[in-house]
Amino acid sequence: ETGVTQSPTHLIKTRGQQVTLRCSxxxxxxxxxxxxxxxxxxxxxxxxxYREEENGRGNFPPRFxxxxxxxxxxxxxxxxxxxxxxxxxxxxxxxxTLYTQYFGPGTRLxxx
Amino acid sequence: xxxxxxxxxxxxxxEGDSAxxxxxxxxxxxxxxxxxxxxxxxxxxxxxxIRSNVGEKKDQRIAVTLNKTAKHFSLxxxxxxxxxSAVYFCAASLSNQFYFGTGTSLTVIP
Numbered sequence: 001e002t003g004v005t006q007s008p009t010h011l012i013k014t015r016g017q018q019v020t021l022r023c024s025x026x027x028x029x030x031x032x033x034x035x036x037x038x039x040x041x042x043x044x045x046x047x048x049x050y051r052e053e054e055n056g057r058g059n060f061p062p063r064f065x066x067x068x069x070x071x072x073x074x075x076x077x078x079x080x081x082x083x084x085x086x087x088x089x090x091x092x093x094x095x096x097t098l099y100t101q102y103f104g105p106g107t108r109l110x111x112x
Numbered sequence: 113x114x115x116x117x118x119x120x121x122x123x124x125x126x127e128g129d130s131a132x133x134x135x136x137x138x139x140x141x142x143x144x145x146x147x148x149x150x151x152x153x154x155x156x157x158x159x160x161x162i163r164s165n166v167g168e169k170k171d172q173r174i175a176v177t178l179n180k181t182a183k184h185f186s187l188x189x190x191x192x193x194x195x196x197s198a199v200y201f202c203a204a205s206l207s208n209q210f211y212f213g214t215g216t217s218l219t220v221i222p
Contacts, residue, residue: 004155033210042118042201042212043156056208090155097208100146103155 004093004104012110013081021076021107025093031055032074033101034066035090043090049074050097078109086111114139114206118213125192126221133216135202136184144205145185147176149198150215156201160187192220 005024013019025032031050035043045058049068063079072093078085088108092101115138125131137145143164148156162169162176162185169176173192178185189196197220202213 006155035210040215042116042203042214043210045209045211048208050208058209092210098144098205100158100161101210102158103148105153105155 004091004102006089006091006104006107008107009105010108010110012112014112015081015083017081017111018077018079019081019109021078021089021091021109023074023076023091023093023104025072025074025091026102029093029095029102030072031094031097031099032068032072033092033094034074034076035092036060036085037088037090037106039087046076048097055097081111083111085109113209114142114204114211116202116204116211116213118202118216120216121214122217122219124219124221127192127194129192131187131189131192131196131218131220133187133200133202133218134184135186135204135213136182137204137211138183139204139206140180140183142204142206142211145176145178146203146205146210147174147187148201148203150201151198159200189218192218194220194222196220 033048034046037043047057068074088106092103146161150156175188
């Protein structure tokens with residue numbers, strides 16, 4: 001059984017650019033949640049995808065968008081990057097929306 | 113939404129001693145409370161969880177207690193070891209969202 005994987009590991013972008021982060025869910029999991037973790041803080045919920053549909057969203061602007069594919073992998077897209085978007089982006093997968101979430105290693109995004 | 117507070121922010125213990133981390137939550141509808149351990153440069157790793165219909169759960173050296181009336185839950189680590197050193201996060205689940213505390217940096221001194 002493979003765990004949650006994320007790519008890339010690190011990414012450097014400049015302000016105003018767009019970025020796409022990818023997540024492969026754990027085998028058998030149909031739900032993916034995305035989180036932003038600023039340095040020294042707990043993860044903040046961005047949104048969740050369940051069976052390819054958005055199933056809840058945190059307090060993030062529309063320039064944060066996502067997608068889930070038929071194999072339940074997922075993408076997080078961020079447009080018009082701002083300096084404050086620099087953070088560790090985590091995805092977590094689960095079997096259903098109310099079950100334990102298992103996290104990937106994260107993507108470290110730096111916006112210059 | 114839910115508000116989760118976590119204390120202390122830093123904790124140092126001698127190897128072999130116990131460590132206790134406490135969290136409070138605001139919404140009585142929250143029904144699932146996981147604890148995660150995060151090591152430097154890694155994603156959070158689930159170490160134990162508890163649902164609202166249970167008061168206590170134990171897994172070897174780790175235990176979690178939940179007081180629904182007071183809306184607080186605690187992580188207890190006994191016989192601490194240097195490899196327990198990490199940042200620990202509590203979380204509360206409301207609807208389909210997880211709300212995390214701000215983390216506790218635990219240092220176990222050999």
